[in-house]
Amino acid sequence: MIEPIIITHHLSHMYSSGHSDKFAVEDVNLEIARGSCAAIIGVTGSGKSTLIQHFNGLLRPTAGTVLVDGIDVGASGVDLRILRQRVGMLFQFPEAQLFERTVFADVAFGPRRMRLGRHEIRTRVLTALETVGLPHQEYGARSPFELSGGQRRRVALAGVLAMLPRLLILDEPTVGLDADARSEFYMYLRRAQRLQGVTIVLVSHDMTEVASLADRLFVLHNGRLVMQGPPRSLFSEGERLRQWGLAAPPLSELLSLLRKGGLAVPLDIFTLDEAFTWLRSEAPIPRLF
Amino acid sequence: MLFRNIPVGTYIPRDSLFHNLQARTKLLILVWLVPWLIVANHREWHFLPYIVLVALISFIIAFSAIPLREVWRRTWLIVLLFALTAIPLLSATDEDPKRLTALGPLVTTYGLARIVLLVGAALFAVVFLSSRLPVAALRTFWRRRGIRWLRIVSLLLVLAACVTLWLIGSNPGAQALSIGPYVITYGGVWTLLSGFLVLLALLIFSMLLTMTTSPVAMIEGLTMLLAPLRRLKLPVDDFALMSLLALRFIPTLLEEAEQLYKAQASRGADLTSGTIRERFQSLSMLFVPLVQGSLRRAADLAVALEARGYEVEGHQTPLHESTFATMDYVVMGGIFVVTVVSLLP
Numbered sequence: 001m002i003e004p005i006i007i008t009h010h011l012s013h014m015y016s017s018g019h020s021d022k023f024a025v026e027d028v029n030l031e032i033a034r035g036s037c038a039a040i041i042g043v044t045g046s047g048k049s050t051l052i053q054h055f056n057g058l059l060r061p062t063a064g065t066v067l068v069d070g071i072d073v074g075a076s077g078v079d080l081r082i083l084r085q086r087v088g089m090l091f092q093f094p095e096a097q098l099f100e101r102t103v104f105a106d107v108a109f110g111p112r113r114m115r116l117g118r119h120e121i122r123t124r125v126l127t128a129l130e131t132v133g134l135p136h137q138e139y140g141a142r143s144p145f146e147l148s149g150g151q152r153r154r155v156a157l158a159g160v161l162a163m164l165p166r167l168l169i170l171d172e173p174t175v176g177l178d179a180d181a182r183s184e185f186y187m188y189l190r191r192a193q194r195l196q197g198v199t200i201v202l203v204s205h206d207m208t209e210v211a212s213l214a215d216r217l218f219v220l221h222n223g224r225l226v227m228q229g230p231p232r233s234l235f236s237e238g239e240r241l242r243q244w245g246l247a248a249p250p251l252s253e254l255l256s257l258l259r260k261g262g263l264a265v266p267l268d269i270f271t272l273d274e275a276f277t278w279l280r281s282e283a284p285i286p287r288l289f
Numbered sequence: 290m291l292f293r294n295i296p297v298g299t300y301i302p303r304d305s306l307f308h309n310l311q312a313r314t315k316l317l318i319l320v321w322l323v324p325w326l327i328v329a330n331h332r333e334w335h336f337l338p339y340i341v342l343v344a345l346i347s348f349i350i351a352f353s354a355i356p357l358r359e360v361w362r363r364t365w366l367i368v369l370l371f372a373l374t375a376i377p378l379l380s381a382t383d384e385d386p387k388r389l390t391a392l393g394p395l396v397t398t399y400g401l402a403r404i405v406l407l408v409g410a411a412l413f414a415v416v417f418l419s420s421r422l423p424v425a426a427l428r429t430f431w432r433r434r435g436i437r438w439l440r441i442v443s444l445l446l447v448l449a450a451c452v453t454l455w456l457i458g459s460n461p462g463a464q465a466l467s468i469g470p471y472v473i474t475y476g477g478v479w480t481l482l483s484g485f486l487v488l489l490a491l492l493i494f495s496m497l498l499t500m501t502t503s504p505v506a507m508i509e510g511l512t513m514l515l516a517p518l519r520r521l522k523l524p525v526d527d528f529a530l531m532s533l534l535a536l537r538f539i540p541t542l543l544e545e546a547e548q549l550y551k552a553q554a555s556r557g558a559d560l561t562s563g564t565i566r567e568r569f570q571s572l573s574m575l576f577v578p579l580v581q582g583s584l585r586r587a588a589d590l591a592v593a594l595e596a597r598g599y600e601v602e603g604h605q606t607p608l609h610e611s612t613f614a615t616m617d618y619v620v621m622g623g624i625f626v627v628t629v630v631s632l633l634p
Contacts, residue, residue, distance in 0.1 A: 058551050081557065089555040096545075097552040099577040109574070113557035113567070145581075159556060 003070075004031040005167055005199050006055060010064035013050050024050040026223040027064070032201060032216070037193065039202040039210040042220035043245040048203045051220065052169050055201065056080075056087040069166055085114055088165030088198075092172045094156035095149060103129070103147070103155050104140040110163040128162040131195055132188045150181030154188060161192055168192070169201045174209065186213060208249040211235070212271075219244055232270050251275060301500050305354035306616070308501045312510025314617040315498050318624055322494065325628045326487050333479050341631040342490050345624065349494065353501050363496055364489065371485050379477040387475045394470040399460045410450035413443040508532045509607060526605050534590070542583065549578055 013025040025047045032038045042048050053059040054066045057073050057080045066073040069086050091097070100106035107128055111121045129136045132154040139147070144155050153173070160168065173189070174182045190213060193200055204210045207217065211231045219227040219234070221244045227234060234241065235252040247253070251272060255265050269275050302308075307315075329338035350360060420431045420440045430436065457466070499507070512529040519525050558571040 053551070056555055058554065081559065084555055084557060087555075089552075091548060091552045091555075094552065096578050096582055097549060097556075097574075099574045109558070110556045163557070 002034050005034045005069055006030070006032040006201070007067040008054070008064065009067075011051075011054065011061050011066055012063040013047075013054065013059060014062040015050075023223050025054075028220075028223075028225045030218055030225060030228065032199065035197055035199055036215045037200040037202065037213055038216045038218060039204060039207075039214035040218045040220060041204055041207050041210070041246060043205055046220040047223035048205075048220055049171055050223075052089070052171060052201060052203055055167070055169055056089050057083050058089075085163055086165055087167045087169065088160035088163055089169045090157060090160055090171065090173055092175055094173070095144075095152035097156060098144040098152060098159075101143060102141050103134065103144050104136065106144055106155060107158045107162050110159055114163065124162045124164065125158075128158040131161060131192050132158045133184075134158065148181075150177055150184065153177070153181075153185065157185075157188070157192070161196065161198075164196065165198060167199045167201065169203075171203045172205070173202070182209070189213070205246075207231075207235070207241075207246060211249055219246065221245070232268060235270065236267050300503050301355060301359070302503070303354040303501070305352060305501070307349055307353035307497065309614075309616070310501075310620060311611060311613055311617050312502045312506045313513055313611075314613070314621055315502060316507075316510055316514060317621060319491075319494055319498060321625065321628070322491065325632070326491075328632060330483055330487065338628070338631045339483065339486050341627055342486060345627070346490050346493055349497055353497055355497065355500055359500070360493060360496070364492060367489060367492060371481075371489075375481055378481050379473045380471060389473045389475050389478060391473065392471040395468040397466050397468070399457055399464050399466050402457065402466055403454065406450045406454050410447050410454070413446045413450070416440075416443040417447060504536045505533060506611075508536065509611065513611075527601065530605070538583075538586070541586075542579070545582055546575065546579055549575055 008028050008030050011025060011028045012023060014021050014023050016022075028051060040048050040051060050059065054061055054073055055068050057078065061074045064074075068083065071078060071083050071086075073083065098106050100109060104125055107125045108121050111124050116124070125140075126136050129140065134151060134154055139151075139155075144152055147155065157173075170189070174185055177185060186209075189200070192198065200213075202210050202214060210217070214231060217228065217231055217234050218225060219241070226244055227237075227240065235248040236256070238248040238253055238256050241248050248256075252270070255269060255275065259265050266278065269278055325338070326342070329335070350357065417440060419427055431440065460466075502510070508529055512525060515523075515525045515528075553571065553574050558567075558574055
C-alpha cells in the first residue's frame with residue numbers, strides 16, 4: 001500500500017486570545033491517501049480552516065503531529081518553503097490575491113520564486129493556463145483585474161497549479177460564484193487532478209457540492225472529527241449528518257424518505273443516473289405517480 | 290498570529306469609575322490640565338500643584354482598574370530618557386545658578402584612569418561575548434526578557450571605554466587628571482523635577498484616557514465638544530463620520546491583510562526570507578491587493594451610505610444619546626476646585 005500523503009496524529013490547535021483559550025481543532029486523527037480527493041466538511045466555526053492551515057505550515061500544532069508528504073510540520077527547523085512548494089493552497093476568494101499587471105506574470109510568480117529556468121517557467125504557466133481553460137494566446141497578456149470573477153478565480157488556481165504541487169488544498173473555492181461558474185470551476189479542478197495527478201483536499205460546508213468529486217469525506221464538528229468515510233456510506237446516514245448541522249444531498253434525502261415510506265430502495269444508490277436505472281428496472285413507478 | 294501584536298486599540302475594557310465617566314469629561318479634564326500646569330510652572334519652588342498632580346494621577350490610576358504593570362510598560366522608556374537627560378540638566382545654570390551641592394572634583398592620575406578603563410572594557414567585553422557563545426545555559430539566560438538590553442548596553446560601554454582610552458592614551462601615566470567638579474544648581478533641579486512631572490503626568494493621563502475609553506466613545510465625545518464649531522461652517526459631522534468609519538475598518542483591514550499574507554506565503558512569498566528584492570516584491574504583493582480591496586470596499590460603503598439616505602449636508606444625530614451623569618459633574622468639579630486651590634499662595 002502507498003503511504004498516505006497526510007497523516008495527523010492526535011492533532012490539536014489552541015487559539016489563545018488574551019482572555020480565554022479555545023481549542024479550534026481537538027485530537028484529530030486522519031489519513032488522506034495519495035492521489036485521492038478528500039473533502040473536509042463542517043458548519044462555520046467547526047475548525048476546517050484551522051485544520052487545513054496545518055497542512056502547509058501556516059499554523060503549527062499545539063499538540064500532536066502532522067506529517068505531510070513525509071515532512072513533520074510541527075518539528076522545529078522545517079523548511080517551510082519546500083513544504084509550501086509541495087502543498088498548494090487556495091483560500092476563500094482567491095481572486096483577491098492577484099496583483100501582477102498581466103495574467104501571465106501573476107501565474108508565473110510562484111514558479112519564479114522557485115528559481116526555475118525561463119523556459120521551464122513558460123511551459124508551466126502555459127500548461128496551467130491551458131488546464132484552467134484560459135489559453136495564454138487569449139488571456140495571458142490581459143490584466144487580471146479586467147476578467148470576470150470566475151475567471152480571476154481560475155487564474156488564482158492556475159497560479160497554484162503552475163508550482164506543480166503534490167497536494168492541492170482549496171478552502172471553499174466556489175463561495176460567491178454562480179451555479180455555472182461553480183460547475184465550471186469543478187470541471188477544471190477535475191481536469192487538473194487528472195492531468196497532474198495531484199491530491200486534492202477540499203473544504204466546504206455544503207456536501208452536495210463536493211459529493212461528485214470527493215472519494216472520502218471528513219466531517220468536523222466543534223474541532224473534532226466526528227464522521228469519516230466514502231460519500232455513499234455517509235449520505236445514507238442522513239439523521240446523523242443533521243445532528244452535525246449538515247444535510248445530505250436532496251437525492252439521498254428523498255431516497256431515505258422513500259425507504260421510510262416502505263419502498264425497498266437499495267442502499268448503494270447515490271447518483272441521479274443510478275436512481276433512474278433502478279427506477280426503470282423496477283416495477284413500482286406506476287404506483288408512485 | 291501575525292498581526293495580533295499591533296497595539297492599535299490599546300483600549301482595555303473594564304468596569305471602573307474612570308471607565309464609566311463620559312469621554313467628554315475625560316477630554317475636558319485633559320484640556321484643563323494643560324493651562325493649569327503652565328500657570329503652575331511659572332512659580333519656582335511652589336510644590337503644592339505638583340503634589341496635587343501626583344495625587345490626582347495616582348487616584349485616577351487607582352480608580353481606572355488598569356494594572357500598574359501596564360502603565361509601567363508604556364512609560365519606562367520616557368523615565369529612562371529623563372534619567373539620561375538628568376546628567377546635563379542638573380548642572381544647568383541659566384535659570385537659577387545658585388549652587389545646591391557639588392560632586393568632586395575627583396583628582397586621580399592618567400595611569401589609574403587607564404587601568405580602570407581597561408578593566409571595565411574587558412569586563413563588559415566578556416559580558417557581551419558571553420551572549421554570543423554557543424553554550425546552552427548562556428543561551429537560555431540571554432533569551433530572558435529583562436536581560437536582552439544588557440547586551441547592547443555592554444557593547445556601547447565597551448566602545449565608550451575604547452574611545453576614552455584612545456583620547457587620553459597619549460598623556461604620561463603619572464600626570465594628574467581631575468574629573469569635575471560636577472555642580473548641581475537649584476535651577477537645574479527645579480527644571481528637571483517640574484518638567485519631568487508635567488510630561489509624565491500628561492503622558493500617563495492621555496494614556497489612561499485611551500485605555501479607558503473605547504475609540505467610538507472618544508470620537509463621539511470629541512464631536513460633541515467640537516459641536517459649537519458647526520456655527521463656523523466647519524465639517525464637524527463629516528469629521529466624526531470619517532473617523533468612526535476609519536476606526537470601524539481597522540480590524541477588517543488587519544484581517545484582510547492577514548488572509549492575504551497567508552495566501553501569498555502559500556505561493557512562496559514569505560516576507561521573512563529571500564533576497565531584498567524578493568522581499569520588496571512580497572511587500573508589493575501584499576499591498577497592491579490590499580489597496581485594491583480597500584478602494585472596492587470604500588466604493589461599496591459609499592453606495593450603502595447613499596442607499597440609506599445619508600446626506601453630506603444633513604445633520605446627524607447619535608443613536609445612543611450620552612448625557613453627563615452626576616459622577617461626571619462631581620469629578621470635573623472636584624478636580625477643578627482642587628487644582629485652582631493649589632495655585633493659591
